[in-house]
Amino acid sequence: MIYPRTIAALVVASLAMAACSSDSETSETAETTRSSAAAETSAAATTTEAAAAETTVAGTDATADTEAASATSAAEATAPETDATPAAAEVCGLGTGEPASGDPIKIGAVTTQIPGVDLSAGPAGAKAYFDCVNDNGGINGRPIEFIVENDQLDPGAAAAAGKKLVESDNVVLLAGGISILDCALNGAYYGEQGFNMITGGVGAACFGLPHIAPVNAGPAYSGQISAQYVASQGATGKIVFVAPKVPGAEYFSSAAEAWALANGFEYEAIYPDTPVQDGAAVALDAVTRAGEGGGVIVSGSPQDTATMLQGAAEQGLIDDVYWAAGASADDISLVEALGPEWDGKVAVAAEVADVNGDAPDIALYREVMGEYGGDAALGAFSVFGFLMAEIAVDAMLGIDGDVTKESANAALNEVVDYESDFLCKPFYFGDSDLHLANNSQRNRTPDGDVFAELTGCTPLDPVDDVVKAVYAYEKANGI
């Protein structure tokens, strides 16, 4: 028989252990992240003549930093491809070091955050930058109020979120969100309401409307980059695309499919349930379908991607096919979870430069995330949010007169040739009917505790109609 006092002692001991462990995990993770960022910044300072070390969150010598940026970029294997002018100085907004006050400027964003599908790192990156701007003079003295709504992957909630931002919150600009549903459900509405939105694109609608410009390429086009990569490495026969079942999963596979079929490959997509419930079975299924020497592209959340790749490793399937993973796997915690057996064995499509890079914009990102990002992880999604916020702030700082909905959206529309150390090509909004400015991407692979570059900036082959139209627009406008 068991006695109440024994039970009580057991309960207390176990709960104490649980409490201690979760606390230590949280603080240790945060500390590791920050010390890692600090070490990187320190290393950058050594190799780039103290340029990165001078990169501070508050105002610094912008001229010196810009010069350093050029030096750093020259040393990087993944330097931007164009001759566009250098990015804005590596400070937050005006960089005055003075907190903004007065009537806030409201900026809205929609994200998707449910168990298993969590894109909230995007708005977390945007919020970190907006908070930093608010501590550095705001938008000519006015602070930014950043309002984020969660669509919960529910069409009703997504429509309500968009309507609330526009009609109840009266935001002046839409920027910083990443959502699976927002573009498809609210895109047309935003246009009718006079908004130009800068977003992290997921579904097809984000890339096919004149008033929506994504800073990223989205799962479909990073899938195409993956297909191009496995083919370049010698994959033959069949390419299999694995996309966990979420709304729009067929679209995620579409660009890779178009490219594979146009280049003589057989192609098949499989859609396991998400969260993936047995990574080994899904991986075995994909490899069996691809056949020896084929290519397997894994798309989905970092956790799903990790589960499938871990399953492949458990089954000894790593060397049976050429492996690639979509841009959502560009997450440093994936490297830790995979372990050394995947070093050099899987190519992760990367829509932005490595967050551990030395370039000034990247150092600023790390510093801002360290100070304002809270628990948000460093990775591609928070970079998207950070970039969107930077672009929105720069656009608003260029406005003569009041920042209103009309002036802010007009200013965003006029953004062209916006260069960042994170991007292969400058971002632009402009008057194109559709947007895919991020049409050149890198490939990375796990290497110890970090990612190592596999390929530099690689342009999307013009197979898909959207890519063809974007290239035609860029050619016609000298981009």
Next chain:
Amino acid sequence: MPTLTEFSSFFVLGLAAGAVYALSGTGLVVLYRTTGVVNFAFGAIGMVSAFVTWSLLQTSWCPNALAYLGAFGVAIAISLIYGMVVAPPFAQRDSVTKSVGTLGFALLLVGIVFVTWDTAKVRKLDLGVEDWKLDIGKIRLNGLNVISIVLAAIVVASVTVLLNRTRLGTAMRAVANDREVAALAGIPVRRIDLVAWLGAGAICGLVGIINAALVNFDVNTLTFALLVPSLAAATIGRLSSLWITMLGGFLIGVMSRVAKSFSGDLQFVSDYSEIAPFALAGAVILWLGRHRTVVLSGRAMR
């Protein structure tokens, strides 16, 4: 049609997954037989213990063995808290009401995990047995697969012996048959209930860490995805027979994984692989209905 090698590879994976379903189903049946509660928080308790274990493994001060014991400690503690605090007021209610109470508890645990841990972070729970591998041609068997299958058999055998060969087991079966009569006979019903919650908690902890290492270290998967096949296995065992529950778990695991190996003209088999638990449980319920057996009575003891 899949080749024999492909079929065998998926079969082995199915056995490992089936072992987890069998273990979970066993925990469900043990608790149901004693308390009349279908524990919908089963996966959630295991999920919390997996997160605690992972956190302990990240620390420098905690030996691995203690981390794994911590998983059991936490799962047992959570289960006992429910058994001591929440379950007693439901004791005289019907089985459905008792069971729905555990669903609310599961949601509470999920909320606590979301607040306490960064659930977007990719995690891997390494039990240290994954590196042991046996390759038979193209079929691979790793340590985790073997341990899952062996543990399922050991747990079912142990619980069966406990229930059928010990005084405690006799008391548990007496409480399951009729609480009031058992109480009148001098059996301490509350303590027997707590023993059942304790045992169920220990199995939750075991399933939690195996599932996190074997399937997917994800809140949703560990909490809810496990429930359907486990409940189906328990239903196949008519919420009373541990051995049939175990067999049901293995059958569901094998069916759902082997179905994935079909492609080409038989692709539809793969597409519908996830319905294996429903198909099997549905078939059993229909079969039992044909013989007019009441499944959820809580009285049928085998």
